[in-house]
Amino acid sequence: MPFDDIIGHDRITGILQRAVAARRIAHAYLFVGPEGCGKRKTAVALVEAMYCKDSCGCGKCAACRRVALLQHPDLHILEPDGAFIKIDQVRQLQRELSLRPYEAPFKSCIIEAADRFHPAAGNALLKTLEEPPGNALMILLTANPDAVLQTIRSRCQLLNFQTLSEESVARILVQQGVGQETARLAASLSGGSPGRAHAFSNDEVLSGRHELLEQILSLSGGDISQLFTRSERLAADKENLPELLDLLMTFLRDLLHIQSGSSELVNRDLEEMALREAAVRNTEQVMQMIEHVIETRKALQRNVNARLAMDLLLMRLAA
Numbered sequence: 001m002p003f004d005d006i007i008g009h010d011r012i013t014g015i016l017q018r019a020v021a022a023r024r025i026a027h028a029y030l031f032v033g034p035e036g037c038g039k040r041k042t043a044v045a046l047v048e049a050m051y052c053k054d055s056c057g058c059g060k061c062a063a064c065r066r067v068a069l070l071q072h073p074d075l076h077i078l079e080p081d082g083a084f085i086k087i088d089q090v091r092q093l094q095r096e097l098s099l100r101p102y103e104a105p106f107k108s109c110i111i112e113a114a115d116r117f118h119p120a121a122g123n124a125l126l127k128t129l130e131e132p133p134g135n136a137l138m139i140l141l142t143a144n145p146d147a148v149l150q151t152i153r154s155r156c157q158l159l160n161f162q163t164l165s166e167e168s169v170a171r172i173l174v175q176q177g178v179g180q181e182t183a184r185l186a187a188s189l190s191g192g193s194p195g196r197a198h199a200f201s202n203d204e205v206l207s208g209r210h211e212l213l214e215q216i217l218s219l220s221g222g223d224i225s226q227l228f229t230r231s232e233r234l235a236a237d238k239e240n241l242p243e244l245l246d247l248l249m250t251f252l253r254d255l256l257h258i259q260s261g262s263s264e265l266v267n268r269d270l271e272e273m274a275l276r277e278a279a280v281r282n283t284e285q286v287m288q289m290i291e292h293v294i295e296t297r298k299a300l301q302r303n304v305n306a307r308l309a310m311d312l313l314l315m316r317l318a319a
């Protein structure tokens with residue numbers, strides 16, 4: 001994707017475009033910004049601009065198209081294998097980078113989750129970051145800059161991506177073919193992340209949101225078997241579960257807003273339901289519910305069994 005099509009990061013694309021025009025790009029960048037905000041797209045745009053037949057990232061020539069599809073033989077992607085990026089992966093990357101480029105002027109690599117290097121792997125990469133073989137371009141991405149090894153950070157040029165405005169997120173979704181109405185709602189639910197908004201703009205998730213809220217809010221601790229049936233049904237949709245929990249969280253936050261006298265709701269289309277639910281609980285209870293949801297979200301990230309996590313969540317919410 002050409003730089004001009006990247007929405008909401010004009011300052012950063014400006015810096016990169018000027019560097020490309022002057023052929024003075026850094027050999028290692030660290031892109032910092034929230035999950036799904038467009039770091040990877042921008043990294044791809046930078047590689048495109050450097051490999052483009054017309055030296056601009058036209059988005060149309062063979063080189064641009066292959067980079068965009070991550071199928072260019074000189075572009076390498078490094079991602080954590082399980083919890084960490086391991087030393088073998090770093091060695092493999094170093095071997096690739098030390099080879100002569102097939103067709104591009106130099107090799108490139110995009111490293112996802114640069115906060116998840118196994119320490120030995122991170123240390124092994126340091127020399128490459130300092131002096132990439134054959135002037136290779138290294139672009140590291142992270143949503144957690146504090147967890148990136150200081151020795152890695154100090155060897156990269158840092159670029160900070162900001163959370164996007166709701167309007168920018170909606171424009172990105174429309175660019176991806178999502179309808180206006182859904183795009184606006186998903187953008188408002190996303191907290192400024194196009195990646196999350198994209199996950200929310202799936203109709204299954206949006207309609208699941210309503211059902212999930214109905215089910216969870218009508219829980220009562222008395223009927224354990226009903227509770228387990230609901231948990232089973234929710235856990236079966238494992239793929240959408242993190243998004244559903246995020247949506248539940250946005251709704252609970254809406255309840256807090258109502259209770260504090262604000263009418264600024266994220267789930268605008270569910271205002272009636274929110275007003276009703278905010279009236280039957282106090283703030284402390286809602287905060288408690290939010291904490292339970294956060295814990296469940298974390299448990300799922302640690303790969304805890306989805307069914308167990310949901311059983312526990314529903315029991316807590318019903319208590």
Ligand SMILES: [Zn+2]
Pocket residue numbers: 051052053054055056057058059060061062063064065
């Ligand atoms: Zn091109």
